[in-house]
Structures are given as C-alpha cells and as structure tokens.
Amino acid sequence: MTARAKSRIPVTKTPKVYIGGAFVRSESARTFKISGADGAFFANIPQCTRKDLRNAVEAAAKAGPGWAKRSPYNRAQILYRLAEMIEARIDELIGSLVRFGARREDAARGMSVCVDRLIHYAGWADKYEQLLGSVNPVATRHFNFTVTEPMGVVGVIAPDSPPLLGLISMVAPVIASGNTVVALASEKFPYPSILLGEMLATSDLPGGVVNLLTGLRRELVPTFATHAHIRAIYASAGAEERRALRLGAAASVKRVRFADEAGAAWLEDTAQGLDAIRGFVEFKTTWHPIGS
Amino acid sequence: MPPSTTPRGRARAGLIFGDLWDFDPAPETADPKLKERYDLFIDGRFVRPRSGRYFDSINPANERKLADIALAGTADVDAAYAAAARAFRPWAATPGRERGKYLFRIARLLQDRAREFAVAETMDGGKPIRESRDFDVPMAAAHFFYHAGWADKLEYVAPGRAVAPLGVVGQVIPWNFPLLMLAWKLAPALAMGNCVVLKPAETTSITALKLAEILQDAGLPPGVANFVTGAGETGALVMGHPGAAKVAFTGSTEVGKAIMRQLAGTDRRMTMELGGKAANIVFDDAPIDQAVEGIVDGIFFNQGHVCCAGSRLLVHEPVADRVISKLKDRIRVLRVGDPLDKNTDLGAINSKAQLATIRRLVAAGVREGAVLFQPPCRLPERGFYFPPTLFTNVTQSHRIAREEIFGPVLAILTFRTVDEAIEKANNTPYGLSAGVWTDKGSRILRMSTELKAGVVWANTFNRFDPSSPFGGYKESGFGREGGRQGLLDYSRRA
C-alpha cells in the first residue's frame, strides 16, 4: 500500500430516498442517524415526512397507467433484469446487512432467496392472469369473462427482520401485476433499501413504479392509513399498527393485507406465490351479447 | 290522424301513447302463504326473541302490515353464533358431495315454491311481480344450484392451493333483492363448508324466513344457517360478534365504512359490496334502440333500487337529442303501480324513508338547475311510489350526478370524446359497474380496460349470473360474489 492510500479519507455516500426515479432528501431536510453493529456512526438517513409520502404517491400514480399497460412479458423481463442487477451486486447487499449485525451466512442465504424470488415473480407476470381470470358460462346469450387489473398505488410497509428480503418479497408480487408501490423500508435497517433503490434505478424499472421511503413508522403509518389515493396496503405490522391501518382504510374502503410471515419464514417458498399476486388485483367482469 | 300528406322534410311528427288500448288489471293471485308472526331461525328451529319484541313488516304497495317480525338482541345473536359454532365442525367435515346435495335440494325446493316466494317477495319489498317471478326467485335458485356443484370440487377453486372453510360467517344483506342477496351469500359460504349467521334487512325479512322453512324441509343440519332479524343494531351485533371468522356485507358505502371501523381492531376477514353510481355510456355508433332499452333496464329495474344501477347516462353529443327523445318515448309506456299486477314495470318504493330520500335528492336536482322530465302517470293513492324520472342539463358537480339515489332517477350528461367519457365515468369514488354502448369491438375492449368498475356491461346492462363474479372497485367495496373468484373469498388456505 502506498502512503497516499494509507492516509486517504474515504468518500462516504449520502443516503437518499428513491422517489419517482430520482434520489432525493426528505423535503423536511430531517434525517436520523444510523450506526453500524460496531456502534460507529454510519450515515444520516432521510427521515421522510407525510409530504414525502404524498410526493411518492403522486409519482407512483403518475407511473401507474404506463406500468399497467406494459405487456406482461415486458414486466416479466424487467423483474428478471432487476434480479440480474441484484445478483451482480449481491456482495454489496450482503455487506450492508452484515454491517448492521446480520450473520454473513444468513445474509447470503437471504439475498439468494431475494434473487430467486424476483425470478419467481418475473415468471408469474405473464401467467397469473390465466389462473386468476376466467371465462364464465352464463345462462344468457352473453360472452362473459373475468380479468384481473392492478389496484393502483399500493403502500408497502416492510418488516425489520429480514429488512431486505421482506421488502423485496412484498414489492415483487405487487408490481408483477402492474401496481405501483410506495414502500416504507425497515426503520431499524434502512440502509440496504437505499442500496436497493440504486439498483432499481439502474434496472429497466420505470421511475415511479417503486418508491422507497425511509423514516419512522410512527410518523408515516397514519398517513399510509388515510391517504385515499393509496388503494391498498400490504404491511408487516404489529397489532396497534394494524388497527390504525384498518381504521384509516375504512374512510376510503382501502384494501388491507398483512404479511403473516416473520423472521425465517420469509426464506420459505410458502412466502411467495400466486396468493400474494391475487391479493393486489381487482377482478373485472365484462359482458357482451353473442349474436348477429 | 298524423299529417300523412305532409311533404317529406323535417316535419315534427309525434307518437301517441294514450289509452286507446288500456290493459285491465292482471293481479298475480298465487297465495304467498305468509305467517302472522315470524320468529328467529336459530339452530334449525324457529324461536321467539329473548326480548319478546317484534316489529311490523309493511307492504310498501299499500302500507298494510304483513306480519310481525322478531327483533333479535344480543342474547339472540349470541345464540345464533353458538349454534353455528356447534354446527361448524361436523358441517365442515361432511364430504363435499353430501354438502352439495343439501344445496341442490334447496335449489329444487325453491323452484317448487317459486311462485309463492315471488308473491311474498313482491308484497314485502314492492318490486314488480314480473321481476320477482322472472328474476329474483329463479336467480336465487340458480345460485344454490351453481354453488351446490362446487362443494365436492373445492380443490379446483384455487390453483396450487388447498382451501378450507373459515368457520362461522356473519352476513348482512340489503332490502333491494332480499332472497337473491341471501342466496348470493348463503350458497357459496355453505358450499365451502362454513356456517352462517345472516341478518336480512328489516323491511324485507319474510322471504329469508320462508327460505328457513325450505332449509328445514331439505334437512339441513341445525345451526348451519341461522337467520336473525332486526334493524341496524342487530346488524352491528352480527357484524361485530367475536364468533365470526368473516363478515360479508352488502349495503351502503356509509354503513360498510362503519363496519370496517367497528372491526379495525380485529383480524376479521371481510367482503364489502357497497354503493355505486354507474355510468352508462352511449356512443354515436351504438345500437340506439337497444341502448335505450339498456338505459331503461339500467335505471328502472327494481325501481332503481340497485347498487349497480346505471344512474348516470353519459351520451355522445351527436346522438344526445335522439337518445333522450327515444328515452322519453320509451318511459311513456312504462307502467307504474301495483307491484302484484303482472303488467307493472315499476312497483313501489321499498319504504317511506327511501321515498323521502329520493324526493330530497330530486328536489336538489331541480334546485341545482337540472331539467326534470317525468312522463304523465297516475300513481296509486296509498303506498310509496315515484315516477320514472330523467334529469337533463346535469353536470358532474350536481348532487344527482354524484350521490347514489337508489331510486328511478337518471342523471343525463353528455360527452364529446372517448377520453372525456372515460374521465367522467371514472370521476366518482364508486366503481361497481359501468355500461358501454358502441358497435365498435375494439372500443368496447378499450373502454372495458379503462373503466374503473368491477362489472362492465357492453351493449347490455344489469345482467347477472351465479358463475359471473360481481363486486366493486374503490369505495364500492372489495371481494367478489359469484363464480370461482367469489367462492374463494369464503375460504382460507388449508
């Protein structure tokens, strides 16, 4: 090592949240400090406000129609591309988990599952419709079919454990069907999601399809609950938060679904599949006469 | 005589819909076999309410009392849930093919007594006998028959997933299709192996309790289906009961939201089928006469007491005058009056309270400057009636274009472009249904994709089928009823 290298001060990264395809600080300019497992200061993380959440919802709503209109094949390839991006930078992600206390082999296993899970949902994107939709044999002279449609903007509230696998497991089925997402990353371990945002930005995912916020749950959950433009909530949440989310959801008849998985259960194949996709689609039935 | 010698041109010719050939009354005379008093149906038996209290069920066509209906209180709802809980394990363990046989039997027994049920439904709710006879009752039987066949095929309901019943399901249904809504709720729940505590609407409890007689005749095990009657308080007890694994509600958005708040602290599953303000969109290339008929079906079916009623007509400007003029001619020959008359097209408004709501909103429409049209028609002196009503000169901001009226009142708006039609149609917190009328196939598919509604009727309106999933987007609720999709909402992962 040269003397210069020895004395060099590393350039640290300013963590920013990923909203509408851009990296921004909180509009409030607030941050909260996080430290590594060794207790040393690591970085200031944006402490997003309800206004940031509102901006993220606007971005998600703007991106929604375009994303929903992409062909399922295209959405599938974009999800696959995202898996490629993560696989390529998997060591960095594992490192970010280890830095905040995860055991390396747990982190490595979790990240492999993340990549595999994205591929799982990439494969679903052009198949779920054939299983969830139907042609219905009505008794009258009509052709009647049911198709699914995305619900719109979905709010995802990720668990603390595992922070990244939980987040990806919740976001992937939601966007696979054409929804757009405003996600709140783990409050305890936000940094991996900041890295994920950087990978999303370099994947082919259009800006605004996934928006990743960091901040305090107690500040943001109430806005997730009551923002009427968020059409559905997918949350890993405790009893009190569940109640708050359901209460808020009542005002606009929002769909609310909670992740049952906790801890290691997220690693299992049972934590993925068609059910998760079905939870965030609407069913639309169309009738047309058959004749002349 | 019309001016037969007028030279061809833009002469104003009109049609005469008078009384040259007036129809004599044609009352349906089948005996509805009503009892003077209806008790609660709990654990397979009719039991008196613990409180001993009853309320009147009124025939809205003539304001006469039909029967005493039991008022269920906390103890009664507890008893119903307890009976359902006892019945659940053996019922869920009954092989699907055997559960299905009960449902098949119920369908058949209902068909046997179809006319009697139709008359009872019409007397209790005010809907025309033509509709209860040709729609409500046969469709209710069809729902039981359809779901009966699912009971032994549940492994096919959800690909890759084994399903199991949830337990006891609490259900509250509205007064607009009393028997049919009961069938929509009861049949899939039972087919899946759940037990049910159901509350009919307080103004229309009779056919549910008549159906209880059929459940007895069918030998359905006691406790599998329990019917408790009463008003909103009883409904809240049924929805809020800790014994419910799931609740399913059909009714107003306002009450649906209240239930969601009531249950916010629980992990109760829910299906909500709520209000609507559907747009019925007519393009200039539409089959106009059939569109007019669809508009009529859309808003005057069941006096407009239909959550998915096409209560907003969006008509393409080039054909607006023609459509409206044809619509006026069409509603001149609608027959309003005695619901039991086989020729009646619009019967009685379900209740005095609903009539007051309709009047209030119509008055608001007039006050806000919309132009009202009602054909001349003589309404009966007693009973609750409202003539078919059109409003023109309506804008998006009018109350009659935004609020669910739940009556025979159509708000007519116009549009110029496809995008404008889509925007106006979707400009509502509701999203239950929509109608599209055009001869252009690709436009139908585009509209069907863009309209935020759970049911899209293209070149038709207000059609229903047990195999066809029904339910809303946005504030019109969530969950589906009917078809494989609806059945799945009564299951959990095994």
Next chain:
Amino acid sequence: MTPRSPHAAHARLLDEIGAVDCVGVEERVAKYMTRSIKKASKVWGLRMAVSMTDLTTLEGKDTPGKIESLCRKALHPHDDPAVPPVAAVCVYPSMVRHAKRWVGGSRVRVASVATAFPSGQTHYRTRLAEVRGAVADGADEVDMVINRGAFLSGDFSRVQDEIAGVVEACGAAALKVILEVSELETYDSIRAASFLAMGALRPGDFIKTSTGKTSLNATLGSNQVMIEAIRDFYLDTAVPIGMKPAGGIRTAKQSLQYLIAVKETLGDAWLTPRRYRFGATSLLNDLLRQIERERTGAYQAPYSFSEAAESY
C-alpha cells in the same frame, strides 16, 4: 352529396340507420311476452286482431270455390255481430277477380301477391306486368317481394328503384313490400331493407316481413326491428308506413303480443288496420275461439269454427 357508386350507397345507408344488437332486440320482445292481457282489454285486442287480418290463401290448389269460402269468412268471421270483418283477403293474382266478386263493395279489401311471389326470380318487366294485371283485376292492395339477390349483393339502388317502379304500377292500390326477413338473416339487414323500401313508399303503404313460404317467418324480433324502423322514419319524415307481419302467427296469444309491441313502440296511431295487418290463415280461427271463450267462459273446440285445420 348523393352517393354515386352502389358501394357508397350501401355504406351511406348503413351509416345513417345505425346498428341493431340482436340479443338486445330479443330481450326487448321477451318483455312483450310477459304482458298479461285480461278481460275487456283482451276482447278489444282480439277483435282488433281480427280486423287487422289479411286472410290468406296462397296455394297452388286454390280454386274459385275455396276463394268464395274464404271471402264469406272474411266478411262474417263469426255469428257474434261484435266481431268485425277482416281487413283483406290475400290471394294469388289469378284469384283476384274471384275474390273481388265476393267482397267488392264491402270493407274487406282484396290483396294480391305479385312480382313472381314468393321468390321474385323473374324479369323485372314481367313482375311489373303481373302487378298491373292484378290491379286491373281489381286488387286494392299489392304484396310484392323485394329483390333479395340485389339487396344481399349490396345493390341497394336497384332494390329501391324496383320498388319505386312497382309503386307506380300500383296506381291507387296500396303496396306492401315483403322483405323476406329469413333470407336477409340479420336484424341489421332487416333494418336497412326497411329503410330502403320506405324511401320509395307512399303514406299508407306497408312493409311486410315474409312470404310465409320459407322456413322462418315473422318473429316478434323482426317485427320489432321493422316497427322501430317505421317509427324512426315517421319521426324523421312524417310519412306513416304500415306494418304487416306474415307467416307463423297462428295463435291469438301471439297476435296480442304483436299488438303490445305496436302499442309500446309506435303508439295508438298504429292500432288500426290502416297501419297494421296480420298475414295469416289459421290465426283467425284461434282469435274467434278465444273471443268465444271470453264471451261464454268455456274453452272452445276447434271444429266449431269453419275452415279449421285441426278437425279432430
């Protein structure tokens, strides 16, 4: 701008008259079938149907004797004096003069099919000559068939020109233009053909569904499409055209359903034999049977009525 090519005329007409949805039409007419007509309103309807009947015989084996018997029945369908005579007798051209002998001077008119009925497959000049012959023999009304071949090939102007020629050949006689709906197949074509025909007709002329010589005759659906065309044409031009469903209407109940369709679509002004007819043979006896049933309260046997086909 007048269309110059047959193709343009075709496109223009279909654009102007709009589309028809067949399931919607059939759902509409199903509602007529649920109407329940009782007591006085039933008797009124039955008598009206009698007065609208074009009592028809169009058989190769028709004889002057059979025509005589038909005419007697047309004039006095029943002993009951409240039962009106029928609107017309409808016969082949060669029988016009025989029919005229019996009903001439009465309210019952003589209608003759012409224009190479039922197929229309002969030279236009021959068809015109046939019309002139029938009128010369005393026909008050002429029932012609349209040139379906020309229609189906899109040569709309030829169809209309031929009708216009027949109108001229009719002179004072009223014309009924048979579309032969079963050969047009779709309601869209039926609507288009109705407008084509009406464009050449005079007030008081008719359009008519069928010859009765094909497998499918009048239906409530085709009747509905045609009376809606008549209504739209009338509202646009003030020219009232009459309607005649023919073939397949055998029961009193059916005829009442058609009349309900008229009442609810065209209104009271069409509830008259001047604007609505039934082309039928066996219908009359069933009408009489039901009228008698209403009068006496007892169901009637078919053989009590003359010319009844069902005699056992």
